[in-house]
Structures are given as structure tokens and as C-alpha cells.
Amino acid sequence: MISTNEYFDGNVKSLGYKSANGNSTVGVMEAGEYEFGTSTHETMIVVEGEMTVKLPNTTDWKTYKAGEAYEIDANQKFQVKVTEQTAYLCQYK
Amino acid sequence: MISTNEYFDGNVKSLGYKSANGNSTVGVMEAGEYEFGTSTHETMIVVEGEMTVKLPNTTDWKTYKAGEAYEIDANQKFQVKVTEQTAYLCQYK
Known part of the structure; x- marks a missing residue:
């Protein structure tokens, strides 16, 4: 399903x-700013568009473009800003 | 939206x-076999999983894996077989 x-x-x-x-x-994310929480380890891969991300325990924002990936451990929060509709793949593992 | x-x-x-x-x-496609029709040019990119595709005016099936792409002109039909849930990106241009 x-x-x-x-x-x-x-x-x-x-x-x-x-x-x-x-x-x-x-x-897909609309343009905007979001805070996500993880319950498992996540690998986020930008499919189209780009994401500017503040990973857990960091102070700097970093921009990821299509094809680029970042990882977040379980039970963490992270912030994402997108300026246009942006598509992603999230793998839980 | x-x-x-x-x-x-x-x-x-x-x-x-x-x-x-x-x-x-x-x-995302469930495992199965599908016939799609295009109204514009489409570029299909496999995001996760794989697709076996018979493009318009061809007789051979070809398998595309994650990261691989194929294109279909407007107003064509093409067949796709997938053996597991498979994610794709389709660009209309």
C-alpha cells in the first residue's frame, strides 16, 4: 500500500x-520554514529544488541541491527552509 | 499548491x-504492469527501485534503475513493469 x-x-x-x-x-514541500522531528535515523535526499537545513546541534545553515543528501539521527529535531516547491526522498534506516 | x-x-x-x-x-508505483499515455514530453527518472519499460515504437523491454532516466514524446503510450514499490520523478517539458 x-x-x-x-x-x-x-x-x-x-x-x-x-x-x-x-x-x-x-x-514535496511548499516554500516555507519547517521543524521536523525524527523517530528513526533518516537520510534525506533532495530530488528537485533545494533545501537549506540546520542540522541538530549545529548553528549554521547549509544548502543541499538536487542529488545531495544529509542524515539525521533518531529522536532529533532539524530545521528546513525552502524557497520554491522542493521534492525529496526520505529513507528511514 | x-x-x-x-x-x-x-x-x-x-x-x-x-x-x-x-x-x-x-x-510511487505498486508492483504491477501499467500503460501510460503522455500529453506533453516527459522525462522519467527512477528515484528508488527499478522500472522495466517498453518505450513507444520499440519492441524491447529495458530496465532503468535508481538515478537512470528515459524520455517519452508527447501523445505517446508506453508500458512499465515494476516488481516492487518504486518511486519516480516525472518532469513535463
Whole structure:
């Protein structure tokens, strides 16, 4: 089954599925600023657009473009800013 | 706005958005075999999983893995087989 998920009043939407790598989502964010929390380790890969991210325990923002990835440990919070609709792949593992 | 789309009784779902490149969708297909039709030129990029594809006017099936892409002209039909849940990016341009 492909799950459909909405967050932040529909400003972030994702589709959940299971790949050979484990659980994943592909999603899209509207332009805006978001704080996400993790319950498992996550690898985030920008599919189209770009994300400016403040990872846990850091003070600097870093921009990730299509094809670039970052990782977040379980039970952490991180901030994301996007200036245009941006698509991502999130792998939970 | 991020549109939510379902095809083939929910066996294919996608999220539509607009990037700097033009209109795009990210989507997921359940294992199965599908025939799609294009109304514009499409570039399909496998995000996770793999697709076996018969392009218009060809007789051979070819498998595309994550990161690989194929293109279809407007007003064509093409066949896709997937053996596991597979995520894709489709750029309309």
C-alpha cells in the first residue's frame, strides 16, 4: 500500500512505501520554514529544488541541491527552509 | 499548491508541483504492469527501485534503475513493469 501523508496544513505532503532499502517516503514541500522531528535515523535526499537545513546541534545553515543528501539521527529535531516547491526522498534506516 | 493524484485504483500515486524546471510529479508505483499515455514530453527518472519499460515504437523491454532516466514524446503510450514499490520523478517539458 502507498500511504498518503500531509503535514503543516498540507504544506508538506508525502507518499510512503517500502523499498529494498527499507521504509521510504517521497514528498514535496511548499516554500516555507519547517521543524521536523525524527523517530528513526533518516537520510534525506533532495530530488528537485533545494533545501537549506540546520542540522541538530549545529548553528549554521547549509544548502543541499538536487542529488545531495544529509542524515539525521533518531529522536532529533532539524530545521528546513525552502524557497520554491522542493521534492525529496526520505529513507528511514 | 501540491496536488495529490491517484491512478490505477490507487496503485500509482503522485504529488504534483512546479519547480524551476517546469511542472513535475514525484510518485510511487505498486508492483504491477501499467500503460501510460503522455500529453506533453516527459522525462522519467527512477528515484528508488527499478522500472522495466517498453518505450513507444520499440519492441524491447529495458530496465532503468535508481538515478537512470528515459524520455517519452508527447501523445505517446508506453508500458512499465515494476516488481516492487518504486518511486519516480516525472518532469513535463
